[in-house]
Amino acid sequence: MSPRVDEQNQQIRDIRKQQLLAAGAKVFGERGYAGTKVSDIVGEAQLSHGLIYHYFSSKEDIYIELAKTAFITSYETIHQAVHSNGSPYERLKAMTEGIFAHTRESGHFFLIALQTNTSKTVPEEASAISKEYSAKSLELLKHLFQQGQEQGEFIKVDPSEQALMYSSMLNGVVFTQLTYPLLEDFPQVDQILRIFIDTSSLKE
Amino acid sequence: MSPRVDEQNQQIRDIRKQQLLAAGAKVFGERGYAGTKVSDIVGEAQLSHGLIYHYFSSKEDIYIELAKTAFITSYETIHQAVHSNGSPYERLKAMTEGIFAHTRESGHFFLIALQTNTSKTVPEEASAISKEYSAKSLELLKHLFQQGQEQGEFIKVDPSEQALMYSSMLNGVVFTQLTYPLLEDFPQVDQILRIFIDTSSLKE
DNA sequence: GTCTATAAAAGGATAGAC
DNA sequence: GTCTATCCTTTTATAGAC
Numbered sequence: 001m002s003p004r005v006d007e008q009n010q011q012i013r014d015i016r017k018q019q020l021l022a023a024g025a026k027v028f029g030e031r032g033y034a035g036t037k038v039s040d041i042v043g044e045a046q047l048s049h050g051l052i053y054h055y056f057s058s059k060e061d062i063y064i065e066l067a068k069t070a071f072i073t074s075y076e077t078i079h080q081a082v083h084s085n086g087s088p089y090e091r092l093k094a095m096t097e098g099i100f101a102h103t104r105e106s107g108h109f110f111l112i113a114l115q116t117n118t119s120k121t122v123p124e125e126a127s128a129i130s131k132e133y134s135a136k137s138l139e140l141l142k143h144l145f146q147q148g149q150e151q152g153e154f155i156k157v158d159p160s161e162q163a164l165m166y167s168s169m170l171n172g173v174v175f176t177q178l179t180y181p182l183l184e185d186f187p188q189v190d191q192i193l194r195i196f197i198d199t200s201s202l203k204e
Numbered sequence: 205m206s207p208r209v210d211e212q213n214q215q216i217r218d219i220r221k222q223q224l225l226a227a228g229a230k231v232f233g234e235r236g237y238a239g240t241k242v243s244d245i246v247g248e249a250q251l252s253h254g255l256i257y258h259y260f261s262s263k264e265d266i267y268i269e270l271a272k273t274a275f276i277t278s279y280e281t282i283h284q285a286v287h288s289n290g291s292p293y294e295r296l297k298a299m300t301e302g303i304f305a306h307t308r309e310s311g312h313f314f315l316i317a318l319q320t321n322t323s324k325t326v327p328e329e330a331s332a333i334s335k336e337y338s339a340k341s342l343e344l345l346k347h348l349f350q351q352g353q354e355q356g357e358f359i360k361v362d363p364s365e366q367a368l369m370y371s372s373m374l375n376g377v378v379f380t381q382l383t384y385p386l387l388e389d390f391p392q393v394d395q396i397l398r399i400f401i402d403t404s405s406l407k408e
Numbered sequence: 409g410t411c412t413a414t415a416a417a418a419g420g421a422t423a424g425a426c
Numbered sequence: 427g428t429c430t431a432t433c434c435t436t437t438t439a440t441a442g443a444c
Contacts, residue, residue, distance in 0.1 A: 012409070035238030035325030038438060048411050053439065111322060117383055118315060121239030157392070164380055165391055172376025176368055179321055187369055188361070195398055216427070242420060252429045257421065 017055050019045045021069075024062045029108030033063055034121045060123040067116050067126035070109040071133035075140075082140045088148030089197070092166075096189050099170065103177045110174055138163050145196070154196045162196055169195070221259050223249045225273075228266045233312030237267055238325045264327040271320050271330035274313040275337035279344075286344045292352030293401070296370075300393050303374065307381045314378055342367050349400070359402045366400055373399070 023045035027036045038059055042049050056062040081095030103110070116122050116130045141163035148154035154162065173187055180186075227249035231240045242263055246256050260266040285299030307314070320326050320334045345367035352358035358366065377391055384390075 009409075016409085030324045032236050032238055032319075032323050032325060034236060035323060037436085050412075050440080051410060054409075059438070114322070115236075118318070118379075119236050119239060120234045121236060155395075157395070161390060161392075164384070164387075165377075165396070168376035168380040168391070169373055170376070171379055172372035172374070173369075175322075175375055176372040180368070183368075186365060187372070188365075191359075191361070191399055192369070195395055199403065213427075220427085241418085254422080254430075255428060258427075263420070 020052055020055055020062065021066060025066050025108040028063060028066060029111035032115050033119065064123050064125045066112055068129055070113040071129050074113065075133045075137050078137050078140050082144045087153060088144055088151060089153045092144060093189060093193060103174050107178050138167065141166055152198060155198045165195065224256055224259055224266065225270060229270050229312040229316065232267060232270060233315035236319050237323065268327050268329050270316055272333055274317040275333050278317065279337045279341050282341050282344050286348045291357060292348055292355060293357045296348060297393060297397060307378050311382050342371065345370055356402060358400045369399065
């Protein structure tokens with residue numbers, strides 16, 4: 001086997017794996033872990049039934065990989081936004097707008113994350129990842145709200161509660177965006193973030 | 205068969221049916237439609253496997269009945285609140301507090317509603333009910349926001365969008381309450397509803 | 409690397425006894 | 427009214443040919 005062929009094979013392998021992951025993201029997002037059959041995934045990917053087991057050891061395996069991607073990507077988005085430039089409010093606003101703007105593309109991953117948080121039928125390992133990264137993400141948000149409070153931009157209430165409120169609102173809005181995909185410019189980010197703003201500071 | 209016995213039998217039938225519905229609400233909420241086995245339901249209800257088919261014609265059947273309950277109850281809660289006494293803001297606040305207060309008891313129904321909205325594996329009839337009642341509920345909320353705007357309590361933006369924003373936020377918060385059941389007094393309703401308030405009117 | 413055919417297991421639904 | 431045993435379809439996973 002020449003190195004040339006090895007390389008081509010590796011390339012095919014990478015493509016197939018990505019095909020299966022993309023198909024898995026779609027159908028797992030739409031149908032849930034238990035509601036998705038292996039035949040749904042390979043059907044979506046237009047590959048034969050048996051081939052999936054050359055790339056993943058089981059249905060669980062592929063779900064876990066997708067859940068990992070969902071939670072890690074989400075965490076990194078927050079991490080990046082929190083550590084960027086600008087005032088706390090500016091960073092919060094930029095992050096929120098960025099997340100809403102990408103709802104359509106990342107919709108399946110959002111639904112996978114949602115299911116991983118709520119359903120007792122998802123693979124144990126996925127639940128563990130969810131728990132770990134949710135906590136880490138909330139911690140990042142908490143720091144952002146703390147900073148905002150110190151600089152007088154945000155209302156002074158428990159920053160952990162603000163972080164939880166922010167994440168709740170984000171979930172709720174993204175969920176609505178997925179339920180009503182036709183909505184054009186919903187929501188008004190400025191309006192929403194008023195919850196956290198110390199209006200007295202704006203009057204100065 | 206004496207009327208006496210008929211009556212007792214009817215009573216047993218009612219109890220069994222309720223047992224199965226309660227068990228179904230729990231396991232469907234926790235595991236989703238596809239992830240729930242008939243054996244999960246009867247196991248939870250502590251009844252034998254075959255008995256469920258004396259009370260329901262299929263797994264679909266019991267799910268549909270539960271979804272109906274979820275959406276109709278939700279609709280009626282909103283209907284009642286919207287048509288009660290007090291200013292629009294007072295009604296909105298009372299409704300919101302009422303909903304949050306009952307999250308624990310109605311948690312399983314909330315999760316069933318959530319799944320019915322997102323999963324393509326739930327029975328067709330449940331999806332139809334979801335669509336119907338969601339639209340009706342949003343219509344009620346829209347009217348409440350319209351009234352609030354006319355009376356100067358609420359910011360003047362598209363009331364449909366406010367209704368959607370309110371329902372998004374509600375979903376997000378209830379979801380968080382179910383994910384973190386230990387939270388005591390989350391959230392601060394007054395804080396949240398600031399999104400809708402016309403602050404200039406408060407200064408009068 | 410990919411496919412079809414098959415094995416093995418799981419789960420929904422029914423039958424018939426009590 | 428209730429239960430256990432059984433049927434039968436669906437679905438995951440593997441084997442082996444190309």
